[in-house]
Every structure is written in structure tokens, then in C-alpha cells.
Amino acid sequence: MKTVRMLVRFNTDKVKEAVTANVILETKVNINILSALLNEKGGEMLLEVPDEKASEVRKAFRQRGVEVEDAKYVEILKERCANCGLCYSLCPVGAIQLNTKTYEINLARELCIGCWRCLDACPLEAIVKIR
Amino acid sequence: MKFKTPHEELKKIDDAPIRSYEDINEKIKRGDVIVVTAEEMTRIVEEEGVAKAAKEIDVVTTGTFGAMCSSGAFLNFGHADPPIKIERVWLNDVEAYHGGAAVDCYIGVTKMSQTKPFKYGGGHVIEDLVTGKEVEVRAIGYGTDCYPRTRVETTITIDDLNQAILCNPRNAYQKYNAATNGRDEVIYTYMGKLLPHYGNVTFSGSGCLNPLCNDPDYETIGVGTRIFLGGGIGYIIGEGTQHNPKEQFGTLMVKGDLKKMKPRYLRGAAFTKYGTTMFVGLGVPIPILNQRLALKTAVSDEEITTKIIDYGVPRLQRPVLREVTYSELKSGKVELNGETVKASPISSINMAREIAETLKKWIENGEFFLSAPIEKLPRGTVFKPMKMTKEVKYVKMLMKTAVTCRMNDTIESVARIIISKNINHVVVVDDDGKLAGIVTSFDITKAVAENKKNLTEVITKKVIFAEPDEPVEVAARRMREHDISALPVIDAQRRVVGIITSEDLSGLIIGG
Numbered sequence: 001m002k003t004v005r006m007l008v009r010f011n012t013d014k015v016k017e018a019v020t021a022n023v024i025l026e027t028k029v030n031i032n033i034l035s036a037l038l039n040e041k042g043g044e045m046l047l048e049v050p051d052e053k054a055s056e057v058r059k060a061f062r063q064r065g066v067e068v069e070d071a072k073y074v075e076i077l078k079e080r081c082a083n084c085g086l087c088y089s090l091c092p093v094g095a096i097q098l099n100t101k102t103y104e105i106n107l108a109r110e111l112c113i114g115c116w117r118c119l120d121a122c123p124l125e126a127i128v129k130i131r
Numbered sequence: 132m133k134f135k136t137p138h139e140e141l142k143k144i145d146d147a148p149i150r151s152y153e154d155i156n157e158k159i160k161r162g163d164v165i166v167v168t169a170e171e172m173t174r175i176v177e178e179e180g181v182a183k184a185a186k187e188i189d190v191v192t193t194g195t196f197g198a199m200c201s202s203g204a205f206l207n208f209g210h211a212d213p214p215i216k217i218e219r220v221w222l223n224d225v226e227a228y229h230g231g232a233a234v235d236c237y238i239g240v241t242k243m244s245q246t247k248p249f250k251y252g253g254g255h256v257i258e259d260l261v262t263g264k265e266v267e268v269r270a271i272g273y274g275t276d277c278y279p280r281t282r283v284e285t286t287i288t289i290d291d292l293n294q295a296i297l298c299n300p301r302n303a304y305q306k307y308n309a310a311t312n313g314r315d316e317v318i319y320t321y322m323g324k325l326l327p328h329y330g331n332v333t334f335s336g337s338g339c340l341n342p343l344c345n346d347p348d349y350e351t352i353g354v355g356t357r358i359f360l361g362g363g364i365g366y367i368i369g370e371g372t373q374h375n376p377k378e379q380f381g382t383l384m385v386k387g388d389l390k391k392m393k394p395r396y397l398r399g400a401a402f403t404k405y406g407t408t409m410f411v412g413l414g415v416p417i418p419i420l421n422q423r424l425a426l427k428t429a430v431s432d433e434e435i436t437t438k439i440i441d442y443g444v445p446r447l448q449r450p451v452l453r454e455v456t457y458s459e460l461k462s463g464k465v466e467l468n469g470e471t472v473k474a475s476p477i478s479s480i481n482m483a484r485e486i487a488e489t490l491k492k493w494i495e496n497g498e499f500f501l502s503a504p505i506e507k508l509p510r511g512t513v514f515k516p517m518k519m520t521k522e523v524k525y526v527k528m529l530m531k532t533a534v535t536c537r538m539n540d541t542i543e544s545v546a547r548i549i550i551s552k553n554i555n556h557v558v559v560v561d562d563d564g565k566l567a568g569i570v571t572s573f574d575i576t577k578a579v580a581e582n583k584k585n586l587t588e589v590i591t592k593k594v595i596f597a598e599p600d601e602p603v604e605v606a607a608r609r610m611r612e613h614d615i616s617a618l619p620v621i622d623a624q625r626r627v628v629g630i631i632t633s634e635d636l637s638g639l640i641i642g643g
Contacts (some may be wrong), residue, residue, distance in 0.1 A: 039316065040591075040593055040595075040613075041613070041614075082196065082398060082410060082479045082481075082482055083479045083480075083481035083482065084196075084197075084410075084475075084476060084477055084478060084479040084482075085463075085475045085476040085477075085479070085480070086323045086324075086333065086475050086476070086477050087475070088463065088473065088475050089326075089331035089332065089333065089463075089472075089473035089474060089475035090324060090326065090331060090475070091473075098463045098475070098476075100461065100462055100463050102481060103476070103479070103480035103481035103484070104481055117324075117326075120319075120324065120403040121323060121324040121403065123198065123323075123400035123401055123402050123408070123410075124398060124400055124410075125401070
């Protein structure tokens with residue numbers, strides 16, 4: 001089954017409501033939550049939904065005042081990266097790999113779920129968002 | 132063979148001098164000096180033994196490449212016409228320290244740009260200078276008879292400066308604590324981004340490649356030792372600040388000509404919510420003057436230990452979770468509370484290795500000669516905490532009795548409490564007096580406006596709280612971060628023991 005990934009953003013008000021539960025109940029779509037970084041101030045969730053249901057889910061979230069964006073992935077700019085490795089331990093899916101022989105950082109892009117945990121951790125601004 | 136107990140090994144080995152600095156430099160001149168990196172030395176001694184390694188190898192090179200906040204550069208601009216005695220000066224909007232003569236300054240790497248704070252700082256200015264980029268200089272002065280000018284705005288490159296001298300008060304920590312975070316939120320530290328619930332570990336230092344780890348008694352390291360610094364040649368000018376040899380936390384103060392350095396080895400860096408700094412590349416050559424030094428430079432990552440510390444505790448004395456070897460840390464995974472947690476280096480081991488290799492090539496090619504220190508680093512100094520003449524205030528000294536209610540109380544009854552006690556926050560407790568929620572006067576107003584009937588509909592159940600033994604500054608920072616005006620104070624059993632409000636804190640500031 002072809003799936004698409006989307007990022008939903010909750011502000012401080014919306015995070016208090018059971019938005020995701022209501023969207024699931026309304027659309028009856030099996031939404032897979034890949035990552036959720038939320039607290040009482042708001043946050044974001046990365047969702048995976050079947051391709052044919054994507055527009056319906058997007059609409060259901062937007063109707064409830066929640067921002068929806070197509071998920072983006074990251075890229076590591078080799079010319080800026082010093083292979084320090086700081087990003088490696090933040091990756092929840094093992095997409096950022098540290099070679100413990102050469103101590104080089106490698107990004108397995110096919111594994112990246114676009115959670116962006118690594119994005120604000122790079123001291124050299126070597127990690128960037130891409131579509 | 133492995134040297135798990137170096138002191139036992141040290142007793143057995145021959146202490147006689149094998150070669151002098153002059154012998155080594157003579158061999159460098161002739162082109163037949165034998166140089167290996169510290170990683171290679173570990174393997175060679177393991178395979179061939181100390182005696183043979185000491186006989187064959189002249190120099191062991193080390194390297195480290197990490198964020199070193201105590202770094203900066205002295206710059207001299209030359210005089211303007213008409214001349215100015217600079218009072219304050221900015222380079223690309225980063226203020227440099229100016230307390231010296233008319234056109235000297237010191238740019239420190241953690242000073243942040245006034246227009247791009249947390250993104251660009253003194254470290255980036257230094258990197259830009261070394262790259263050859265143009266840098267905007269803005270300076271003001273108060274004007275004197277001899278220096279009449281009061282303002283200067285100009286653009287310079289490193290070539291326009293008379294001197295650009297990298298001078299770092301504290302570099303190349305012998306080793307450093309590893310960091311983790313026991314809080315239930317992400318924290319951003321100088322040790323990088325730390326995930327909640329001990330979700331990751333970060334560590335600094337290159338272990339067996341680290342300069343001071345290869346000469347832990349500072350037999351060959353001291354004032355005047357020539358080193359690799361930022362891709363150029365530098366010198367150790369003494370022990371670094373916070374030098375703490377007894378705990379094997381020695382540090383170096385170093386200087387070198389910035390004009391001859393390379394941007395690859397001096398990288399401006401920005402740690403989110405912490406600030407700016409600079410990655411500094413540094414390597415020290417260790418001459419193998421005797422067998423003892425051969426054994427010391429054979430140190431392995433298994434033998435170098437540090438502690439994993441909970442940076443989630445915002446105090447000077449943070450809890451130690453466990454001891455760990457650099458071997459385990461450098462494997463990228465550590466055991467923590469029975470789980471395997473990923474461990475990130477902050478300093479690049481890849482670059483540390485490159486630096487040790489580069490220094491090795493310089494020596495082999497006759498471009499770098501060793502120098503004997505004219506005074507060795509001190510071994511007996513201690514690193515003291517700050518003397519505090521004013522008492523630190525703790526939450527328990529400032530908290531008041533919390534006004535509480537129960538989950539099944541009515542909105543009306545809570546409204547009456549708020550009016551009669553003239554307060555804004557009522558803490559919700561369960562039957563055991565444990566924290567169950569918080570309700571504010573705003574929540575009650577909103578409940579009335581929206582015609583809500585049950586208290587449970589309006590209370591906040593996930594409550595941000597404080598503990599009695601926390602310093603008030605920590606509690607104040609938490610209030611500011613979460614944009615709230617009160618914190619219930621709870622004990623270890625989550626029982627509510629008081630409340631601290633922003634009014635209590637402002638009273639502290641104005642001395643009320």
C-alpha cells in the first residue's frame with residue numbers, strides 16, 4: 001500500500017483537545033503515528049496515512065484548526081559536517097549512523113522519518129530540511 | 132599484552148633515557164624520524180612490547196577536535212586617521228573585549244552577535260577571518276586630545292590586521308564528563324541536545340588520542356611545547372584555566388598565529404539555546420624519551436574512564452550515574468539503567484585522527500620540530516568552586532502554604548476560595564494530599580463564561596512543579612519557560628508542601 005507522510009502541528013490550544021482521536025474516528029483511517037513530540041505548549045506529530053486517504057485526513061485536521069504539512073526529510077551537508085556525531089544519538093530510527101571504525105556520519109535517507117530531532121542539534125548547521 | 136595496571140608495569144620498565152629532544156630534531160632534519168599516532172602506538176606496544184616500541188619510535192602524535200568555549204583571538208587593527216582610542220568594538224556585530232590599548236581587542240568565541248544571537252558569534256568571526264572573508268568593524272571611542280576620533284566603520288580581512296593571535300585560556304581537557312538527562316523534557320546544554328528519560332548520552336574528548344591522556348604526568352608538556360593548533364603551529368603557554376591535574380582533568384593554555392591557521396580546524400559553532408562557541412583542532416607531539424613514555428602513550432580507550440552525569444539536575448553537583456570507559460563511549464552505545472542507550476561524541480574523533488595524522492606528516496616531512504618545555508605543567512593545583520558570599524535562596528525558604536481543593540469540589544466553591552483568600556492559584560490534591568492538578572482564577576472565569584459545570588473540565592492535570600531544595604532561580608526559569616506564574620511545591624512522594632508564585636519571586640528582587 002502506498003503511503004504518504006504528513007506533519008501536523010498543534011498550538012497551545014489545540015494540544016489540549018483530542019484532535020487526532022477525533023480525526024481517526026471521523027475518517028476511520030488507520031493513521032500510523034511515526035513520532036510525536038508534544039507537551040502542554042504544543043508540538044508536532046509525524047503521521048503515515050494511506051495515499052488515497054491523505055487528502056481526507058489533511059482536510060479533517062485543517063477543519064479542526066491544526067496545521068498540516070507534507071513531511072520533509074533531512075540531508076547532511078558533507079562540506080559543513082565535521083563528523084562530530086552529536087546528531088547520531090538523537091535519531092529515533094537509526095537513519096543517522098556513526099561508523100565506529102572511521103567515525104564518519106552517514107545518513108540512510110530511506111530510514112529518515114522527518115522527525116527533525118537532529119535539526120536543531122547540529123552545532124555547524126550541517127543538517128538541513130529537504131522535501 | 133594489555134596494560135590494565137600501568138603502575139605495575141611502570142615499576143618493571145627501564146627508566147634510562149633513550150633519546151633527547153636534540154636527537155629527535157636531528158632525525159627530523161635528516162628525514163629518518165619514526166612517528167606514529169597515539170592510536171597506532173597503542174597497537175604497536177600491545178603487539179611488540181614496550182622495550183621494542185620505545186627503541187624504535189621517536190614521536191607519538193595526538194589530536195583532539197572539540198568545542199572549546201574558552202577560546203578567542205587578540206587582534207590589532209592599526210591606527211585610523213584621525214586616530215581613535217576604541218572604547219567598544221564590534222566585528223560582524225559581535226562585540227570584542229576592549230580594555231587595553233587604543234586599537235587592540237580580544238574576540239571571544241562565546242560572545243554572540245547582537246543581530247543573530249545563538250546563530251553567529253565570536254567563533255564564526257574567527258572562522259570567517261581565517262577563511263579570508265571580509266569582516267565589518269564598527270568601533271566607538273570617547274575622544275581624547277591624542278585620539279580625537281569617536282567613531283569608525285570599516286571592512287577588513289585578516290591580511291589587514293597587524294596581529295591576529297589565537298590565544299585560548301582553556302583548551303584540550305584531558306577528559307570530560309559524559310552527559311545524559313533524567314528530566315522528562317529535552318534539555319539543550321553545552322554538551323548538546325539531551326533527550327528526556329536518559330534517552331541519549333553525549334561525551335567529549337578523543338580518549339586514547341587525547342594529548343594530555345598520553346602524557347598524564349606532564350613529563351613533556353609545558354610552557355613552550357610546540358603544537359598543532361587550528362591547522363597551524365602553536366605553543367602551549369601554560370596550564371589552562373580550571374586545570375585540575377589530581378582529577379585527571381588537566382587543561383592547556385595555548386597561542387598561535389591565526390594568520391597561518393586553516394578554517395577546517397577552527398569552526399564557529401552554535402549550540403541551540405546554549406550559544407556560540409568554536410571547534411578547535413589541537414595536537415601535541417609526545418617525544419618518546421624513555422620506556423616510561425612509550426608505555427604511557429600506549430594508553431588505550433579501555434583504560435581511560437569518565438563519569439556519566441545527569442545534566443537534568445541544574446546544580447553544580449550533578450548526580451553520577453556510572454563510570455564508563457572511553458572504549459564503551461566510542462562504541463556509540465552505553466549501558467544505562469539496564470538499557471542500551473546511544474552515545475554521541477561531541478568532539479569529532481574522525482577529525483582528531485586527521486590532526487594526529489597531519490602532525491605526523493609535518494614531522495616526517497621536516498616541517499615541524501619538537502621543543503622541550505621550559506617549565507612543565509603544574510601537577511598539584513586544585514580547582515575550587517566559586518566562593519559565595521551571598522546565601523543562595525531555595526524554594527523552601529520562599530514558598531507559602533498552598534491553598535488546595537479536591538477534584539470533586541464545585542466550581543463555585545473554588546471561586547469562593549479564590550475570592551476569600553485573595554489568590555490566583557488553587558492546587559488540586561487527592562486523598563493522600565498528592566498533587567493532582569492546578570486551577571487558576573482565569574480557569575474559573577473561563578469556566579463561568581463557557582458555562583462549564585465540573586471542575587475536572589477546567590483544571591490543568593499535567594502540572595509543572597518545583598521541589599523544596601531547588602534554588603529559586605531554577606524555579607523562576609521554569610516558570611518563565613512555561614509561561615506560568617506559580618509552581619506547586621511537592622516532596623519526593625508528590626505530596627503538596629507549598630506553592631511558589633511569581634509575586635514571591637518579584638518580592639525577592641525588590642527586597643520585599
